[in-house]
Amino acid sequence: xxxxxxxxxxxxxxxxxxxxxxxxxxxxxxxxxxxxxxxxxxxxxxxxxxxxxxxxxxxxxxxxxxxxxxxxxxxxxxxxxxxxxxxxxxxxxxxxxxxxxxxxxxxxxxxxxxxxxxxxxxxxxxxxxxxxxxxxxxxxxxxxxxxxxxxxxxxxxxxxxxxxxxxxxxxxxxxxxxxxxxxxxxxxxxxxxxxxxxxxxxxxxxxxxxxxxxxxxxxxxxxxxxxxxxxxxxxxxxxxxxxxxxxxxxxxxxxxxxxxxxxxxxxxxxxxxxxxxxxxxxxxxxxxxxxxxxxxxxxxxxxxxxxxxxxxxxxxxxxxxxxxxxxxxxxxxxxxxxxxxxxxxxxxxxxxxxxxxxxxxxxxxxxxxxxxxxxxxxxxxxxxxxxxxxxxxxxxxxxxxxxxxxxxxxxxxxxxxxxxxxxxxxxxxxxxxxxxxxxxxxxxxxxxxxxx
Amino acid sequence: xxxxxxxxxxxxxxxxxxxxxxxxxxxxxxxxxxxxxxxxxxxxxxxxxxxxxxxxxxxxxxxxxxxxxxxxxxxxxxxxxxxxxxxxxxxxxxxxxxxxxxxxxxxxxxxxxxxxxxxxxxxxxxxxxxxxxxxxxxxxxxxxxxxxxxxxxxxxxxxxxxxxxxxxxxxxxxxxxxxxxxxxxxxxxxxxxxxxxxxxxxxxxxxxxxxxxxxxxxxxxxxxxxxxxxxxxxxxxxxxxxxxxxxxxxxxxxxxxxxxxxxxxxxxxxxxxxxxxxxxxxxxxxxxxxxxxxxxxxxxxxxxxxxxxxxxxxxxxxxxxxxxxxxxxxxxxxxxxxxxxxxxxxxxxxxxxxxxxxxxxxxxxxxxxxxxxxxxxxxxxxxxxxxxxxxxxxxxxxxxxxxxxxxxxxxxxxxxxxxxxxxxxxxxxxxxxxxxxxxxxxxxxxxxxxxx
Numbered sequence: 001x002x003x004x005x006x007x008x009x010x011x012x013x014x015x016x017x018x019x020x021x022x023x024x025x026x027x028x029x030x031x032x033x034x035x036x037x038x039x040x041x042x043x044x045x046x047x048x049x050x051x052x053x054x055x056x057x058x059x060x061x062x063x064x065x066x067x068x069x070x071x072x073x074x075x076x077x078x079x080x081x082x083x084x085x086x087x088x089x090x091x092x093x094x095x096x097x098x099x100x101x102x103x104x105x106x107x108x109x110x111x112x113x114x115x116x117x118x119x120x121x122x123x124x125x126x127x128x129x130x131x132x133x134x135x136x137x138x139x140x141x142x143x144x145x146x147x148x149x150x151x152x153x154x155x156x157x158x159x160x161x162x163x164x165x166x167x168x169x170x171x172x173x174x175x176x177x178x179x180x181x182x183x184x185x186x187x188x189x190x191x192x193x194x195x196x197x198x199x200x201x202x203x204x205x206x207x208x209x210x211x212x213x214x215x216x217x218x219x220x221x222x223x224x225x226x227x228x229x230x231x232x233x234x235x236x237x238x239x240x241x242x243x244x245x246x247x248x249x250x251x252x253x254x255x256x257x258x259x260x261x262x263x264x265x266x267x268x269x270x271x272x273x274x275x276x277x278x279x280x281x282x283x284x285x286x287x288x289x290x291x292x293x294x295x296x297x298x299x300x301x302x303x304x305x306x307x308x309x310x311x312x313x314x315x316x317x318x319x320x321x322x323x324x325x326x327x328x329x330x331x332x333x334x335x336x337x338x339x340x341x342x343x344x345x346x347x348x349x350x351x352x353x354x355x356x357x358x359x360x361x362x363x364x365x366x367x368x369x370x371x372x373x374x375x376x377x378x379x380x381x382x383x384x385x386x387x388x389x390x391x392x393x394x395x396x397x398x399x400x401x402x403x404x405x406x407x408x409x410x411x412x413x414x415x416x417x418x419x420x421x422x423x424x425x426x427x428x429x430x431x432x433x434x435x436x437x438x439x440x441x442x443x444x445x446x447x448x449x450x451x452x
Numbered sequence: 453x454x455x456x457x458x459x460x461x462x463x464x465x466x467x468x469x470x471x472x473x474x475x476x477x478x479x480x481x482x483x484x485x486x487x488x489x490x491x492x493x494x495x496x497x498x499x500x501x502x503x504x505x506x507x508x509x510x511x512x513x514x515x516x517x518x519x520x521x522x523x524x525x526x527x528x529x530x531x532x533x534x535x536x537x538x539x540x541x542x543x544x545x546x547x548x549x550x551x552x553x554x555x556x557x558x559x560x561x562x563x564x565x566x567x568x569x570x571x572x573x574x575x576x577x578x579x580x581x582x583x584x585x586x587x588x589x590x591x592x593x594x595x596x597x598x599x600x601x602x603x604x605x606x607x608x609x610x611x612x613x614x615x616x617x618x619x620x621x622x623x624x625x626x627x628x629x630x631x632x633x634x635x636x637x638x639x640x641x642x643x644x645x646x647x648x649x650x651x652x653x654x655x656x657x658x659x660x661x662x663x664x665x666x667x668x669x670x671x672x673x674x675x676x677x678x679x680x681x682x683x684x685x686x687x688x689x690x691x692x693x694x695x696x697x698x699x700x701x702x703x704x705x706x707x708x709x710x711x712x713x714x715x716x717x718x719x720x721x722x723x724x725x726x727x728x729x730x731x732x733x734x735x736x737x738x739x740x741x742x743x744x745x746x747x748x749x750x751x752x753x754x755x756x757x758x759x760x761x762x763x764x765x766x767x768x769x770x771x772x773x774x775x776x777x778x779x780x781x782x783x784x785x786x787x788x789x790x791x792x793x794x795x796x797x798x799x800x801x802x803x804x805x806x807x808x809x810x811x812x813x814x815x816x817x818x819x820x821x822x823x824x825x826x827x828x829x830x831x832x833x834x835x836x837x838x839x840x841x842x843x844x845x846x847x848x849x850x851x852x853x854x855x856x857x858x859x860x861x862x863x864x865x866x867x868x869x870x871x872x873x874x875x876x877x878x879x880x881x882x883x884x885x886x887x888x889x890x891x892x893x894x895x896x897x898x899x900x901x902x903x904x
Binding site for chain 1 (some may be wrong): 583
């Protein structure tokens with residue numbers, strides 16, 4: 001029996017043990033948007049790492065604590081693994097088939113808030129480490145973990161934390177918090193993440209709500225002010241109207257287009273999965289869709305709130321209105337620059353009364369597809385998944401990969417338990433248990449081959 | 453002692469008794485927007501009327517029941533009194549100084565949801581009737597009551613109800629549900645109400661919310677669709693852009709302007725009371741403000757809801773968004789016409805995906821300032837309030853006076869316990885107890901003088 005056969009066998013035989021550990025971990029609510037259960041969850045992470053012989057510490061930040069851990073291995077080369085222990089709010093609760101913080105296994109899947117994004121990734125990786133330690137008694141190389149608690153709220157403090165702990169985080173390669181397979185079951189190598197700039201825009205027009213029969217004709221209406229201000233940000237042609245917004249955008253290269261062209265056309269998949277009747281901007285599918293969804297910046301309203309929102313009618317003129325807006329950024333857009341341009345634009349359009357609250361941001365960052373570590377991850381995937389890993393130069397989501405790529409100078413690769421129906425950020429978040437085991441097997445190979 | 457001295461003395465001596473009856477009445481939540489406690493409240497109204505010897509019945513409609521009551525008097529002339537037993541939702545609860553459904557007296561005022569709008573009006577009127585009955589043993593003329601339960605949700609079923617019960621409601625004059633004094637303590641005679649057309653606009657763009665990193669670039673966003681659609685209804689110049697919206701508007705006459713000109717300038721009053729920095733449309737105050745606030749139609753966003761509205765950030769693309777919008781109408785605009793124009797406009801602007809739900813409406817209606825009943829009410833007011841009653845040809849609020857004016861052919865007058873700080877539709881709704889007693893005294897005079 002080869003060493004990988006032994007490791008795979010260990011992973012399969014002890015799978016329930018790992019899933020039970022995940023169930024306990026995911027049962028701890030840790031909602032960064034609501035500052036709920038974060039310290040408790042960091043402590044659970046620390047204990048899970050210490051159980052594997054890691055030297056772990058919970059480090060304070062101005063926000064949620066960060067868990068750092070390290071265990072030395074045979075060869076002095078270091079893999080840094082990034083995960084996060086916070087999760088999205090579980091609302092709307094009524095759409096869950098089982099309680100979000102009582103993880104449940106049904107039909108080969110585990111359901112619960114955070115089981116896929118991102119708690120299951122961490123436990124699957126720990127399961128790979130358990131298998132290596134069980135078979136070999138030691139790690140083949142150094143492994144470091146950085147597990148933060150504010151990923152779902154734009155990792156507001158992570159960039160500074162990394163800049164202040166460069167020595168502790170020093171490594172040769174980085175494995176990202178997520179990854180997975182596409183709808184055909186082919187593993188995906190995501191080599192870039194868009195940046196993000198998340199803001200709350202709000203207007204206060206009166207000292208209190210007023211009867212709409214009194215206020216409607218003559219007082220400024222906070223909801224109207226907000227609607228008009230939003231309308232200046234993006235029109236129904238989907239073009240973002242903030243002057244200079246597109247200035248720093250780097251267009252995808254010919255090579256990017258080649259990579260994207262090889263990926264499957266997800267047009268029908270999207271339409272079925274999300275009930276999309278037609279894509280925006282007149283897009284039909286194909287390369288046009290693939291490029292648009294990752295290489296274009298966005299301006300998305302994530303939420304609106306104002307006045308009366310209950311059943312029936314209430315004749316009230318709202319004193320307050322607010323919108324959550326997320327801008328996805330492409331290289332080389334910078335969140336702080338976007339903020340400045342947004343403020344200048346609103347002022348120029350006559351909306352100085354619209355307040356901007358910055359809720360977090362990070363620029364986009366990409367890893368070179370020709371880096372040897374990328375090749376290693378792609379090659380080892382093939383053995384586990386019996387399919388060639390796709391190179392995806394850029395994805396639509398965001399994350400704090402910028403300081404890993406630029407401050408720490410690391411190649412950042414993605415691999416994980418994800419699949420298209422994983423419902424991250426939505427009710428009935430889940431993962432497939434077969435993919436959970438495959439990710440552990442892939443991790444074990446990456447760690448061992450990297451040490452060679 | 454004159455008969456009015458006797459009646460006034462009765463009203464003052466038995467005031468606590470009437471306020472206690474109101475406390476019990478207002479302690480019954482009766483929120484038409486939430487279909488809460490309506491039947492229970494109708495029963496309370498019926499019992500209060502029967503206690504005064506009225507023949508009362510609770511009549512079913514397709515919505516909340518209507519209470520009709522009648523007591524014959526010495527002379528065969530009939531006053532019809534219109535009130536409503538439903539109230540606005542009490543939210544936001546945290547802004548109340550005492551619980552909304554536990555009426556409390558502090559500093560000469562009673563606080564609670566509905567105590568002013570409109571429950572206190574009914575009990576004050578019953579108190580006037582009690583005084584007359586105590587002093588004279590009978591009513592000088594016939595009195596009918598119509599007390600409905602859907603006024604706060606645009607009286608959706610009242611117009612049909614009146615049309616079907618013309619005989620039962622036959623009368624010679626009508627006293628409206630509200631009225632009161634202005635900031636100088638001068639009683640106001642409101643002779644017209646604007647109409648209303650209340651709609652909920654909604655967009656469903658996806659089968660479920662989706663991660664904004666996935667959906668933001670390529671899927672239609674319900675919140676954006678709604679914002680853009682709203683932006684086509686009214687621009688920041690406050691002009692309503694629905695084609696034909698202003699077509700049927702009747703401009704105020706020179707006589708209207710004369711009446712309005714005599715009214716006090718409330719510009720500073722509004723600014724202080726509602727924290728208004730400046731009025732819309734560049735209005736400064738004076739006749740311009742007075743005309744604009746009642747003789748112009750409006751389009752008011754009363755509420756907005758979509759996606760994530762909690763603390764912090766959630767990167768989600770909303771599948772659903774909705775807005776509550778109220779149009780205040782002037783003579784001769786008709787709600788059904790406005791609805792048709794709104795639908796045609798949204799379709800023409802490319803917003804066929806915006807659904808319109810009609811939540812109620814009524815056209816505007818006015819009473820002739822020269823009607824003898826108006827003069828009687830104005831003259832009797834002077835004795836009670838020691839101030840001349842102002843004639844206000846039109847007010848900004850709405851109500852179902854149209855069927856009273858046009859179907860029943862009645863002059864409709866306003867008189868009541870209201871004052872500028874009554875906070876109807878807002879937290880800490882209240883009335884002044886001195887004005888409550890004055891209204892009862894005025895009512896007694898109107899009933900007796902009308903019978904002469």
